[in-house]
Amino acid sequence: MKSLLIKNGHVVDPANGRDELLDVYIRNGIIKEVGKRVRRKADETLDARGLYVVPGLIDMHAHLREPGREDEETITSGTRAAAAGGFTSVCVMPNTTPVIDSQTGIKYIVTCAQTNGVVNVYPIAAITKNRQGEEINEFGDLITHGAIAFSDDGRPVMNSEIMRRALEYTAMFDVPILDHCEDLNLSEGGMINEGYTSTILGLKGIPSSAESTLVGRDIELAEFTGGRVHICHVSTRPSIELIQLAKHQDIRITAEVTPHHLTLTDETVRLSSFNTNTKVKPPLCSEMDRQSLINALLSGTIDVIATDHAPHTNIEKDKVYTEAPFGLIGLETAVPVLLTDLVNPGIIPFSLMIEKMTISPARILKLDRGTLSVGAVADVTLITPKKRWVISAKRFFSKSANSPFIGKRVKGAVHGTIVGGRLIYLQGKMLV
Ligand SMILES: [Zn+2]
Ligand SMILES: [Zn+2]
Known part of the structure; x- marks a missing residue:
C-alpha cells in the first residue's frame, strides 16, 4: 500500500x-x-x-435502510454520504426489514459493507426479537458475530422488566444499550414539541416528559443492574438534568445529541411553513431546551454528537405535515452546520466538536479508532x-x-x- x-x-x-x-x-x-x-x-x-x-469522524447513530428500504438508502449510497460528510465510521441501526436481530442479519451487514461500503460500518443489533419489546435476543452470539451495541431505536422498550433483563445481560459483556427514550402513551398522535408553537399551529404536541420519563426510568435501571445506558438523541432540558444528576452519582450513563437539535427549534417548523423535513423524533424543541443542550455539550453531560441520519424518499415526505414520516438526513450536513451555527460564532470550540465526533463515541463503543496516535x-x-x-x-x-x-x-x-x-x-x- x-x-x-x-x-x-x-x-x-x-x-x-x-x-x-x-x-x-x-x-x-x-x-x-x-x-x-x-x-x-x-x-x-x-x-x-x-x-x-482531524481523526476520521465516527457517527454512532445512522440508519442506512438496507436491507428492506433500498429506495431510501443503501449501504452503497449511505457510506458514500458518510464519506462526503467526513465520517470514516458509521454505526448502523437495526430497524431494517428484516430487523437485524440474528447472526444472519449481522453477517449480511458485515458482508454487504465489505463489498459495497467505502467507510467502516459497525452493526448495532436489536435488543428484542423483531423490535417487539417482548423477547430479548441472543446478545452473546450477536456480539461474537460483530454487533457492537444493542438498540430497538425508532421504538422504546416500554416493558421495564424486559429493559432490566436486557441491561443485566449486556452488563455481562460491558456493551451499551443505545436507548430511544419515548413514552409511547405520552407521545401518541403528537407531531411536534408540545408548547406555544404547537398551540399556535394547531398540531398535537409531544410533551418533553415523553422523553424524560423513560430517561429517568433507565437511569434507575442502569444503577440497579450495573448495565450501561447510552441515551440517544437527547432533546429536552428535563432529560439533561436527569443525566447530569446520574453522572454525579457515577451511574454508567452516556448521552448523545444531534446537530439538528443543537441548531433548530420548534419555531423552525412554523418559519419553514410546515416543511416536513423538520418532522423528526424526538421533535425539535424550544429555544430553552436548545440552550440546555449546548450547555450540556460544554459541561460534558452530553458525550457525543451523532446524526441520527434517517432517509425518506421525496414521495414519502411530500405529504401534509401530519401524514409525513418522522426523520431527516444528517451525514452530509453535520460538519458545515455545526461549524456555521456553533463553532464559527464561538459558542463551542472546534476541538470539542471533534472530540464529540471521534474519541468520545470510540470510547463508548470500544472502537479502536478516533485518534491520530502513532500506530492507529x-x-x-x-x-x-x-x-x-x-x-x-x-x-x-x-x-x-x-x-x-x-x-x-x-x-x-x-x-x-x-x-x-x-x-x-x-x-x-x-x-x-
Ligand atoms: Zn431514535
Ligand atoms: Zn435513530
Whole structure:
C-alpha cells in the first residue's frame, strides 16, 4: 500500500491533546509519524495548508435502510454520504426489514459493507426479537458475530422488566444499550414539541416528559443492574438534568445529541411553513431546551454528537405535515452546520466538536479508532474552515434529500476523507 504525507495541516486530535500545525505520515494504512516538518519520502504528498486535519469522524447513530428500504438508502449510497460528510465510521441501526436481530442479519451487514461500503460500518443489533419489546435476543452470539451495541431505536422498550433483563445481560459483556427514550402513551398522535408553537399551529404536541420519563426510568435501571445506558438523541432540558444528576452519582450513563437539535427549534417548523423535513423524533424543541443542550455539550453531560441520519424518499415526505414520516438526513450536513451555527460564532470550540465526533463515541463503543496516535489506523478527515457555500440536494450522495438545511448558507466544509490510509473523497468527488 502507498505512503501518504499530509503536510502543514492544523492537527486537532483531542485524544492526544494536540492542536497545532503538524505533518502526518501514513504508511500501509497506519499512522507512522505525527510531528513538525516530518522528513519522510512518500508516494503521495497532500498539502493541507489552511485545513484542519482531524481523526476520521465516527457517527454512532445512522440508519442506512438496507436491507428492506433500498429506495431510501443503501449501504452503497449511505457510506458514500458518510464519506462526503467526513465520517470514516458509521454505526448502523437495526430497524431494517428484516430487523437485524440474528447472526444472519449481522453477517449480511458485515458482508454487504465489505463489498459495497467505502467507510467502516459497525452493526448495532436489536435488543428484542423483531423490535417487539417482548423477547430479548441472543446478545452473546450477536456480539461474537460483530454487533457492537444493542438498540430497538425508532421504538422504546416500554416493558421495564424486559429493559432490566436486557441491561443485566449486556452488563455481562460491558456493551451499551443505545436507548430511544419515548413514552409511547405520552407521545401518541403528537407531531411536534408540545408548547406555544404547537398551540399556535394547531398540531398535537409531544410533551418533553415523553422523553424524560423513560430517561429517568433507565437511569434507575442502569444503577440497579450495573448495565450501561447510552441515551440517544437527547432533546429536552428535563432529560439533561436527569443525566447530569446520574453522572454525579457515577451511574454508567452516556448521552448523545444531534446537530439538528443543537441548531433548530420548534419555531423552525412554523418559519419553514410546515416543511416536513423538520418532522423528526424526538421533535425539535424550544429555544430553552436548545440552550440546555449546548450547555450540556460544554459541561460534558452530553458525550457525543451523532446524526441520527434517517432517509425518506421525496414521495414519502411530500405529504401534509401530519401524514409525513418522522426523520431527516444528517451525514452530509453535520460538519458545515455545526461549524456555521456553533463553532464559527464561538459558542463551542472546534476541538470539542471533534472530540464529540471521534474519541468520545470510540470510547463508548470500544472502537479502536478516533485518534491520530502513532500506530492507529489511518482514518483521517480534512476540514476547510473558510469555504462558503449553500447546502443543496444536488450535492448529496445520499439517495434521499430530506434535509431541513437545504438552502442554508454555510461556512466550512469537509475537504477530504481518508479511510485506512486511502483517500476516498476529495472536494466534492468520490474517488472510489
Ligand atoms: Zn431514535
Ligand atoms: Zn435513530
